[in-house]
Amino acid sequence: xxxxxxxxxxxxxxxxxxxxxxxxxxxxxxxxxxxxxxxxxxxxxxxxxxxxxxxxxxxxxxxxxxxxxxxxxxxxxxxxxxxxxxxxxxxxxxxxxxxxxxxxxxxxxxxxxxxxxxxxxxxxxxxxxxxxxxxxxxxxxxxxxxxxxxxxxxxxxxxxxxxxxxxxxxxxxxxxxxxxxxxxxxxxxxxxxxxxxxxxxxxxxxxxxxxxxxxxxxxxxxxxxxxxxxxxxxxxxxxxxxxxxxxxxxxxxxxxxxxxxxxxxxxxxxxxxxxxxxxxxxxxxxxxxxxxxxxxxxxxxxxxxxxxxxxxxxxxxxxxxxxxxxxxxxxxxxxxxxxxxxxxxxxxxxxxxxxxxxxxxxxxxxxxxxxxxxxxxxxxxxxxxxxxxxxxxxxxxxxxxxxxxxxxxxxxxxxxxxxxxxxxxxxxxxxxxxxxxxxxxxxxxxxxxxxxxxxxxxxxxxxxxxxxxxxxxxxxxxxxxxxxxxxxxxxxxxxxxxxxxxxxxxxxxxxxxxxxxxxxxxxxxxxxxxxxxxxxxxxxxxxxxxxxxxxxxxxxxxxxxxxxxxxxxxxxxxxxxxxxxx
Ligand SMILES: Cc1ncc(COP(=O)(O)O)c(C=O)c1O
Numbered sequence: 402x403x404x405x406x407x408x409x410x411x412x413x414x415x416x417x418x419x420x421x422x423x424x425x426x427x428x429x430x431x432x433x434x435x436x437x438x439x440x441x442x443x444x445x446x447x448x449x450x451x452x453x454x455x456x457x458x459x460x461x462x463x464x465x466x467x468x469x470x471x472x473x474x475x476x477x478x479x480x481x482x483x484x485x486x487x488x489x490x491x492x493x494x495x496x497x498x499x500x501x502x503x504x505x506x507x508x509x510x511x512x513x514x515x516x517x518x519x520x521x522x523x524x525x526x527x528x529x530x531x532x533x534x535x536x537x538x539x540x541x542x543x544x545x546x547x548x549x550x551x552x553x554x555x556x557x558x559x560x561x562x563x564x565x566x567x568x569x570x571x572x573x574x575x576x577x578x579x580x581x582x583x584x585x586x587x588x589x590x591x592x593x594x595x596x597x598x599x600x601x602x603x604x605x606x607x608x609x610x611x612x613x614x615x616x617x618x619x620x621x622x623x624x625x626x627x628x629x630x631x632x633x634x635x636x637x638x639x640x641x642x643x644x645x646x647x648x649x650x651x652x653x654x655x656x657x658x659x660x661x662x663x664x665x666x667x668x669x670x671x672x673x674x675x676x677x678x679x680x681x682x683x684x685x686x687x688x689x690x691x692x693x694x695x696x697x698x699x700x701x702x703x704x705x706x707x708x709x710x711x712x713x714x715x716x717x718x719x720x721x722x723x724x725x726x727x728x729x730x731x732x733x734x735x736x737x738x739x740x741x742x743x744x745x746x747x748x749x750x751x752x753x754x755x756x757x758x759x760x761x762x763x764x765x766x767x768x769x770x771x772x773x774x775x776x777x778x779x780x781x782x783x784x785x786x787x788x789x790x791x792x793x794x795x796x797x798x799x800x801x802x803x804x805x806x807x808x809x810x811x812x813x814x815x816x817x818x819x820x821x822x823x824x825x826x827x828x829x830x831x832x833x834x835x836x837x838x839x840x841x842x843x844x845x846x847x848x849x850x851x852x853x854x855x856x857x858x859x860x861x862x863x864x865x866x867x868x869x870x871x872x873x874x875x876x877x878x879x880x881x882x883x884x885x886x887x888x889x890x891x892x893x894x895x896x897x898x899x900x901x902x903x904x905x906x907x908x909x910x911x912x913x914x915x916x917x918x919x920x921x922x923x924x925x926x927x928x929x930x931x932x933x934x935x936x937x938x939x940x941x942x943x944x945x946x947x948x949x950x951x952x953x954x955x956x957x958x959x960x961x962x963x964x965x966x967x968x969x970x971x972x973x974x975x976x977x978x979x980x981x982x983x
Contacts, residue, residue: 406444409475409928410434414444424455430475434922472924473939479931492936492958494966497712497897499956501871502774503864506851508555509562510585513847516546517586533588540567540574543582562854569857570602581850584843594840595827596626596782600850604782607853608767611747612784618760621787623823626841626849627830628779630744630768634666637740637764637783640829642672643809644822645802646738646794647703649673654697656689656707657681658714658899658946660742663706677702678945683901686888687716694725698733705730706740710749710892713899713944713952717746717892720753727758736790740764747772747856748869748894760786771896771956772868773852779841780849785823792821809833872896875955875963882967884908896956899941900970902926903949909971910978918977923949926973933976934969 410431417427424445431441442452473495480491520542521531543563550556566581567574580599583589591597596604601624608624609617627633641647653667654677667674677696681687697705705726710717718726730737739755739762746752746767756763765784770776785791795806796818803818810817810825812833820828828836856864872895879898880887885905902923907915923940926949930936941950953966 406436406440409479410436410441410444413475417445428455430472434924472927472943473937476927476931476937479928480935480937483932483935487935489935492934492962492965492969494953494955494958494962495937495939496957497771497954498776499771499774499896500958501868501956503852503855505555505558506773506848506855509559510555510848510851512550512553512555512559513581513851514585514844516543517582519546520582521586521588533586534582536575536579538575539578539582543578558855558858559851561858562851565854565858566599566603566850569606570599572599572602581847584847584850587843589843590838591840591843591846594831594836594838595824596624596840597843597846600624600626600846603850603853603857606857608765608782608784610857612743612752612754612756612765612767614752616757618757618786620760622756622760622765622784623787623821625783625785625823625826626846627781627783628841628845629770629776629781630742630766631781632779632830633766633768633781633783634663634740634742636826636830637766638666638672640822640826641704641738641791643829644791644795644806644825645798646791647672647674650675651704652677652699652702654679654702654705655945656705656709656711656718658687658711658941658944660708660712661943661945663708663742664945679705680945681711681714681716683947686890687711687714688719688722689726691725694722694729697726697729697737700734702734702737704738704740706742708742708744709754710743710745710752710894712745713897713939713941713946715745715888715894715897715899716890717749717752717894719751719892723753723755723758727755730759730762735762736794737762738764738791740766742766744768744771745894745896747865748872748896749892750869751891753892756784761788761790764789764791769849769852773855775848775852778845778848780845780852782849783823783826785821785826789822795822812836869895872955874960875958878960878964879953879955879967882964883970896954898953898955899944899946899950900938900953901941901947901950902970902974903947905970906949906974906977909974914978914981917981919949926977927951929973929976930969934972936966936969938966938970 413422413427413430416422417424427445428441438456439452442455484491520534525531547556547560566577570577577599580597584597604624627636652675657678657680667676679689679693679696682690741755741763743765756765767782769780807817810820813828814820827839831839876895877887903915903919906918927940930938938951938953941952942948955963
């Protein structure tokens with residue numbers, strides 16, 4: 402049976418022949434467009450036997466599981482080509498990096514760096530060379546320095562931040578300042594590698610405000626500072642595997658739609674996990690219906706993970722959803738590990754976390770990347786409760802397995818069996834053998850402290866309101882251009898918008914048109930958007946969202962651009978309408 406070949410596939414087939422695109426990438430795009438291996442092979446001029454070799458050497462199943470997110474680079478290329486012809490500039494609404502950033506903390510960071518460098522020079526007679534200083538008197542020295550620099554950029558906030566830290570951190574003043582100065586100086590390896598005690602106390606207070614809305618559950622959370630949420634997730638998966646909590650063939654549940662790399666991670670050969678999607682319902686504004694919650698009763702599901710509030714829908718789970726899911730887990734699967742990425746928690750007025758309902762089950766992941774505009778800094782953290790369920794699960798492993806684990810961790814302790822999971826996480830992040838030089842750098846940790854203190858001293862939430870206001874204006878601009886009702890709610894980040902093209906089509910030209918439109922491949926819509934309107938959005942399908950949907954990232958483009966994206970989507974819809982028989 403002959404297959405329809407998307408024109409862009411014919412184009413890239415030519416590019417493959419010229420050597421500009423690898424065969425593997427071509428096959429990947431072919432899979433995404435629903436082409437068979439033999440039709441794809443023919444397109445790039447392979448003979449029958451060559452196609453047979455390609456079919457046997459390429460992991461076709463694996464390719465099918467790679468997400469259409471991959472298509473992004475092609476879309477950018479298409480938009481750039483269009484712009485090269487017309488002289489326009491590309492409108493990239495595919496990037497999740499914010500274009501806003503906090504400036505005040507950066508200034509105070511520079512001032513603290515200056516203090517540390519000048520302090521090191523005390524007593525030195527050698528040009529450009531200083532020495533490590535002792536703790537004693539360091540807090541007073543900083544006060545003197547701040548007096549001298551009164552009115553300098555960053556001084557007012559640094560003074561406020563230090564005074565907050567001195568009043569709230571349970572530590573001697575010289576010790577607090579020493580740890581901050583030592584961290585920013587970074588002349589020693591980070592010690593302890595998991596996190597500095599001062600960082601742990603300050604960041605914990607920040608998370609109490611952002612994640613727990615000021616009311617954390619009983620018991621302390623231990624923190625592990627990581628290179629962003631990205632590293633945090635990888636460290637968690639690795640450590641769960643090393644500690645035999647997640648084993649190949651185990652099931653993990655994922656609340657969808659979700660940030661696409663998280664769909665791909667568990668099925669990698671490294672983990673070999675089976676995924677069960679807990680599908681949010683569009684009709685319920687992306688909350689999880691009971692029928693999906695019921696899937697969590699399956700005892701073969703060892704872990705559940707989610708992004709909350711999520712990327713791509715911008716929605717965070719409401720109190721009812723969290724309670725229903727937590728109840729099911731408590732009754733049917735009390736040992737389930739819950740991994741919750743709360744990167745976007747800072748952007749909502751109402752946030753409900755599993756960390757309150759099931760603190761012992763949660764591995765919380767937070768990142769400073771988005772809220773403070775510090776993606777390049779790599780600032781993230783993992784939270785593990787002091788009575789974490791994983792510690793109990795490790796003790797329950799068969800003796801032979803525990804002995805195997807003891808061999809792994811005996812390098813560090815004479816009682817390896819007693820090493821708690823939050824310490825194992827750090828050790829595993831450096832394959833145990835190099836654990837003593839693990840951890841993120843001192844300057845990163847001090848930056849985390851200062852960003853946390855910035856939020857903690859902002860009693861009236863001025864910064865948060867400014868950020869939310871920027872995103873709200875962009876959101877309104879997009880939905881106004883689409884002539885669609887603007888989703889409302891205290892649980893929306895408005896960082897991304899997931900646009901349901903099927904619904905938009907029905908609204909613009911009626912259900913029959915919508916049916917006709919969605920009979921073709923949804924990627925075509927994105928190509929038209931890129932080629933005809935130099936606008937790049939990502940396919941919602943890549944996030945396990947509806948297949949005729951697209952994601953617009955609002956954090957990286959201004960209000961006018963948000964409106965232009967909306968208008969471009971509407972224009973493509975019109976083009977479809979005009980090209981279809983009446
Ligand atoms: C849900 C989610 N988690 C994590 C990340 C990456 O975070 P980080 O910069 O802290 O690695 C992103 C980035 O887009 C994201 O959307």
